[in-house]
């Protein structure tokens with residue numbers, strides 16, 4: 001998250017980039033208007049100004065997108081894996097060539113500083129490269145049955161047409177983390193991008209076309225009416241998979257809808273990551289990790305450290321060092337050279353962050369730093385550290401999704417484990433200690449899908465990303481990521497030596 005000096009971005013450059021973004025729906029390889037003719041506005045969270053208006057899909061468009069995906073499925077599944085991989089590889093190269101465009105577009109529609117947006121381009125593109133390599137490794141097996149009387153042939157097949165629903169906070173990476181494995185596996189798809197940040201997906205879909213993806217494989221339906229547009233698709237028996245990334249609240253609802261057709265699902269949901277600092281930790285390293293785990297994406301990440309659980313003997317020193325670093329974080333529009341913390345996504349999100357901070361302060365916590373919205377245009381919030389937060393305070397049980405770090409203390413390892421596991425979520429946890437045995441032990445004791453050991457960011461296209469408890473079902477990335485888009489078929493073969 002190093003932000004290096006950069007020239008300010010000109011208004012002309014922004015206008016030219018916006019002019020290159022397709023504003024239609026992508027259905028069966030063609031960009032078209034919504035059937036209703038409606039559009040919706042996409043705003044810049046740093047200024048509140050409208051960036052672009054794009055086609056607003058309704059149920060009729062959703063149905064047309066699924067029709068296209070269903071029609072393309074059979075022929076797409078027959079395309080050789082190497083060819084599918086090569087399309088992904090070309091897409092990786094095109095995204096990398098256009099890295100500055102993707103980064104600027106994300107900064108404009110989502111708010112993150114340009115340096116961070118560039119980091120997301122690298123991260124998001126890496127899913128394309130990783131799955132271009134995995135496309136040729138969807139292996140099955142052949143074996144002799146234990147009694148020797150038959151042969152067992154096990155193969156992997158594409159699950160079929162998928163509905164992919166993505167959130168606003170990582171506009172490129174959350175899309176490529178789903179699209180790349182689906183393409184590699186031989187699935188067709190309908191992408192419902194986030195209504196707050198659909199522009200990056202629009203540009204990315206154009207890149208996939210340029211990379212040679214056949215018509216109908218990827219259909220894109222931005223919409224301001226998510227439920228009404230995707231609800232009928234989830235109930236349509238031709239849809240074979242729903243992959244959702246977003247809040248636990250919406251995920252729960254979609255899981256219930258998906259049960260009607262026993263639809264296969266992947267759910268990447270919310271988090272409430274504990275960041276545990278033991279008394280033997282290297283405190284400077286812990287603070288560096290805390291800066292990443294808390295301020296990456298302005299704290300608007302499912303992986304954001306949500307509770308700093310610090311040993312009582314080092315809590316004051318940790319808070320002071322952490323505050324000294326946080327103080328250096330200038331809030332400004334992400335295109336400004338000095339920007340280190342961009343705006344939050346909208347007024348509602350900022351109000352929620354402030355409500356949680358105010359509640360914690362009213363319950364006895366002390367704002368060591370910050371504690372209020374930033375005056376002026378945009379939805380900026382001051383980087384904030386709250387010390388002396390006590391168990392039971394709301395901020396410890398809800399996703400903050402902002403640059404706010406609540407600190408609570410512990411006195412023993414058992415105490416730290418109890419506090420860390422005291423949540424319905426289980427996406428990621430962070431542990432800082434010099435004692436490797438303790439680190440491994442924490443891995444075994446914490447209820448979490450992922451653990452950062454002396455590390456504040458562990459996201460990696462080659463790693464299985466996902467949670468336990470109410471943080472979700474399934475994994476994205478890694479060797480596991482493609483499995484979400486494959487089903488296993490078993491063919492039993494009669495004894496080849498029998499009569």
Ligand SMILES: NC(=O)c1ccc[n+]([C@@H]2O[C@H](COP(=O)([O-])OP(=O)(O)OC[C@H]3O[C@@H](n4cnc5c(N)ncnc54)[C@H](O)[C@@H]3O)[C@@H](O)[C@H]2O)c1
Pocket residue numbers: 165166167168169170174192193194195226227228230231245246247248250251253254267268269270271301302303399427471472
């Ligand atoms: N686990 C992960 O990998 C991961 C990654 C990123 C974000 N998240 C989580 O996402 C949340 C933030 O993102 P968000 O605010 O966009 O979440 P959200 O749940 O509000 O929306 C996610 C997506 O679902 C759509 N949606 C909303 N209601 C819907 C409905 N009834 N039917 C169909 N689609 C619907 C939205 O338009 C958006 O595209 C946080 O909770 C965060 O932790 C999780």
Ligand SMILES: O=CCCC(=O)O
Pocket residue numbers: 169170173300301302303459465
């Ligand atoms: O918001 C959650 C996704 C973050 C990540 O993939 O690192």
